Amino acid sequence: MEDVVFMFPGVGVQNTGMGKSFYDNFKIVRETFEQASDILKRDIAQMCFMNSQKEKLFELANSQSALLTVCVAMHKVFVKETGIIPKYSMGHSLGEYSALCSAGAIEFSQALKLVEIRSEIITEVSKTMDGVMMWVINIDRQTIEEVCCEESKNENKVFISAFDSPSQFSISGDRNNVMKVAKQLEGKGALIYPLKMNGPFHSQLMYKATEKFKSELINYRFCEFKYPVISNMTGLPYDTSENIVDNLSLQLMKPIKWTSFIEFLENEGIERAIEIDPKNNLKYLMEKNTENIKTFSVENIADLSFVKTKSLNQSNEQNLELIGRCLGAIISTKNNNEDDDKYNKGATRCNMKSIA
Template sequence: MNKIAFLFPGQGSQYTGMGKSLCDAHSIARETFEEANDTLGFDLQKLCFEGDSEELAKTENTQPAILTLSVAQFRVYKQELCIEPHYCAGHSLGELSALTCAGAIEFSDAVKIVRQRGRFMQKAVPIGIGAMAAVTGISRREVEEECGLNSDESRVVVIANYNSPEQIVISGHKEAVNLAADNLKAKGAKIIPLKVSAPFHSPLMNPAAEEMREELKKYKFVELKYPVISNVSARPYVSKESIPENLKSQIISPVRWQESMEFLQRCGVEVVVEMGPKTVLKNLAKRNTPDILAYAYDNNEDVSSLTDKLKPRNCDSKDSRLKLIVRCLAIAVCTKNKNWDNDKYVAGVVEPYRRVQELLAELEGNNMEPSLEQLTEALRMLKTVFITKKTDIKEQEERFKQIFDETGLGHLFRDADFQ
């Protein structure tokens, strides 16, 4: 089995239309965006699918948008392939996506945290005061020296991202960034000014870091299911207790991405999968660790290649089987009724529902795994409920697809009339 790591991108990867095809194809992705909408109190999904690009680019919108798509892709991957990652790593904002997918932060909490993180970072420095620029074609030592020469008590420029051997990003006061950039350009470097709303990962973000520290006191964190690499140390988190301090510190510290990727390689990782919009981290992986196979879940060709590479197995387990029965019962209840014949309703809805409800109670009470016959009974109950309630065929098909998407058990019923 290949060792796999998931990579989660940061700001700059967003684009209008992101996530739409994923949500069209997978109910669990739609539900992820709907949960984000409910949590934030506005239509994030609409903003991602068809919103104005400038509105989407606002950091308080960009951060929850990218996190939501990253989590949606992760959930789809888990259903489709059922192969757990050995490590997770995220670039800046992506570190919160990684922690969320590793189970350390509840998704609804994470969406609120990054929304606030974006607000804190934007208001920390007035627009026009700070700047960032990507630097290529020159050594790390020379960039570090130039940052030091152009920083003093009144202005500062620092390295914000160690992205790869070829690319470093500098950040700080606009005047200092421009001076450093001009001097580096004179030495042969290529400079690309970045269209950002604030000088991220620099000392100018200190007010945001302090507000983040206070904000994180409102939330509960749990132990990680998978090791997550910290931007600050380029090493895995030690425990859940280190989460608040790391997330506060990374706002003002450089992202040590090159070191993070080299660490994953030393740990034997052979495959990395980018979860989020575009392919920025996939491309950086090719520069940092060319021996590692890199895929992006936002690219359909990559998803197909990844599926072939990992040879997906089914997701059959006791938990997934119990979940199928639970979902059948839940959908039976919430499906709209169009049949007002009481006798037929009792025979076609109430009685079969009660039998499956009693079956679930017995299975859970005795800690038993449902058999294939018992799963079939739950699905046939739901089919009977649909027929009795006069549910249209398209909705029936969508509901059964939803159940099989969520549980990964569709392979058990390929020859049945449920899908």
């Protein structure tokens, strides 16, 4: 296990052609796609790779299952090719399912079914309201909290639905209310980007979805973690697999605490992150949060080779450092040999062997 974290993306990074280089070169990827297609009763490879399927790919149910399939397949290849086992794993919103699969806490077949149910429930609940979600960039946390709080006094509640970095957030709520808040924030220098999502996701307006999804989650059995996964809901690692039901259901109505993820990792001394993502979006977020964690993105097989080389080089550097410390200890060890001539001859032979 290495001092590294695996990162998986959420909906929004899906694109036609994602995972294609892995699919073309690795049997295990094709098998993963076939498994997903058999379970979901639709051709996931066709949806991911054909331009004619682009509109279908961006439908919520399809984008979630397709992205999960691509990330799980890429993760299988990455681990097989590099042998890297992380100290932690984490995912942004939907990406938490990929993270849980990577850690063995949820079987891929189960995750596909759960993601399918999840998308059906949030789509159904979202249709009962005119909700929306927007990115807010170039603003500080205190300002966005004050504006949202002021607007919510009139029961026109607008929620911060993601804390992505010290200057990037998302807000969710009723469309008209969110537009009012967005206009105020723009006046304070913020940049606003509407998301292609018709729902107030990761806000309290999704409480009915939380209740419905929890009633489905309790029917599943989960496994022990091979390594810890950080929860979107708490910003901290799961205690046990028994927390999965509560964490995944509450995730629907709680904000994503990405900045808390990064703070936790820094406190744990993590210095490397590997993003398994068809669009390297999380590397950008990491750079906005900290300079202390170097991120490597795995988007295609060329990236795989690069990360593998970097990992091996880091291992060699660590080995050399260890050897240096050992030699330092030898050099500083007092000579307790009664015969100085024999001791010096031994040291000379040792030095000659080292040079050779």
